Amino acid sequence: MSVSIMLFTRDLRVRDNPALAAACRAERVVPLFVFDDAILGGRFAAPNRVRFLLDALDDLRGSLRGRGGDLVVRRGDPVAHVARIAAETGARAVTLADERSAFAARRLAALRELPLEVSVHPGITVVPPGALTPSGGDHYHVFSPYWRAWEAARWRPVADPPASIRLPDRVEPGPLPDLRDLTTGPLSPRLPRGGEHAGRERMAAWLRGDAAAYEQAQDDLAADRTSRLSPYLKFGCVSPLELAEATGGAYRRQLAWRDFHHQVAAAFPDLPRRDYRPRARRWNREQDALDAWCDGRTGVPIVDAGMRQLHREGFMHNRARLITASFLTRNLGVDWREGLAHFGDWLLDGDIADNAGNWQWVAGTGNDTRPNRVMNPLRQAARHDPNGGYVRTYVPELAAVPAPHIHHPWTLPDAVRRSLDYPPPIVNLG
Template identity: 55%
Template structure:
């Protein structure tokens, strides 16, 4: 072929990018394309996305190519560019959300109508979401442990290097990148270059201790690679392949694949109960707002919510504690919390965010739908000195640990700190 368009969406990298690698092998000219869709607000992720696109453009230019940027409906803009070039094919990385599946169907139909080839490639997950089927029937695994066993033995595709050369048509206007605006949250800068350095440091110094330290709230010993996986700045397959002696960490990557295969089969995971349990939720806007702002009166919950507001990220253990508090203690609909997380988390994607929220709410893939997480026990176990709590609640700096754990037991409460929204006895 003469020309192939590679439409980038959630795969902003050049290393181990099957669609890009195939295009470079199949065609003389390759047009990497990203379409800014005004219908999908960037929110808190806009700055991170802008930096990631800038880094991707730099990597492509180093290889003789460029990143073409357009704005509008991704299908319409891709077809418009294809007719202008002209292009013979459009390659994409397959994704699983309802939006992504609709986009791919529309793109495939339009390519067929215009007599162009359309191909969707793996790359967003380690094992393709449709690759594993339960032996007893069904289109996906509903329980994690059987999936983990089969997933662990599944043969992997080859990890691909970055293309040495990307030939782009001469005279093609690249288009402006989105402006990053204000500095993204201090913990993270977007892009594959930063992501790969973070990955190297994590694999060299930290992954072997993941099992012992990933629940340590104050120690902050998780990888913090999730935003880079969410935007595809890192290949999850490459990360897994390099994670020697990191079985517990690889298990977390499997959870990510698990929720992606659930979402592919149940794309309304962000709207409807996966397993309806007949719960009756409270419509309490004041309680929900207090939870969002970190004013529940339960320090471990408030610390997690303040971390989210400050950093666009939250420790994995704190996510479980805060989400369980909202749905189990306040009895607020899981969708309220899930949407708040999705809006603020740099790593917020449909599959992981809503899959985990439904798991906590008892409407998802947890085999124990009535599971309740006790925030006091969690704080004592995973933040025994109150260091994490004080980090995000400076008003409690001088408060004894015992009082931080159980402020509701003190007759006077904590001056300047709200009373608990609900009884914790």
């Protein structure tokens, strides 16, 4: 009897999961997820993401049980648990998604030290990192030529979900832990539910509705017509390939940007820690400036609205991310790593490669061909939130301020300013 172990990492779905499909070629399969203490002990275990992860695992377990299997849950070192389960079940192979972070590379190297057949499979991106390379280089440094190569690439076929899964005898699945056993700290009060079913429902609804208007509405802050699928992509609850095949135009280009950052991070694993293109900048170390930005009390309404949305929802509109990041690095002169860390503490979609790549792009240390680009927050607000609807939603202190004044708090009449107590106080998000 052949037995295979499917090690889930960032591919928490049964549909279009090539690693799971490969594992299911064996007669018995152990679908395994390990809560890695090396991750839980650091900033990567942000409460918002751990809550979303637990939702996703609960949903995945339901899908596997519906096919006759189960999700085997363990905590500790994934490599040690793979070795232990292989010894208990006689498994001779382990499959997992092809992930290229520095952490994933170390995990894969350790797995390959085991007496098992280890195979990695695509699924985290549309086009795997390393599949597209320029002549004379190991990765693309600029997006435009990568985009042309990405559009011309032949994509793999979508993998069918397994019809049935059979666990080996006497394998104890184990319970999912409680959130409080994994992480501590405040949660955003308005978090969506995680998991493949929730992600596919969101994807289907968006494709039926706002997807057609994405080209025109993607930067309209108040309209909020973006897909909000990024957390489901982060955890692999939704297949990026299926999404790319179902969309086109500007949205498909955003998926290509995501792949682009993954191939940059694969070639430059220090992307979250070190300037991709050093600029010898001297950063502002004043803690008060960083604290005001983090707390959404800079006095610039469009910036404060973005930070309030982040804290309330574990999400921020794409355009607001650019505005808030530019304000921190260009206007306040604070190191992009500080902004990346704060985003990482709250974002559900805190993908290391994508977020680090975007922060470096804004800061001028990354893959932007215009490293001196500055986004004026007032012009951005006037263009992308002309009537102030976005600001009013997330900075309720300004709800009654008329459109001509809402983006310029320092030009408000004194009586209005006093009535607003602006800048707004820090919000307790616990």
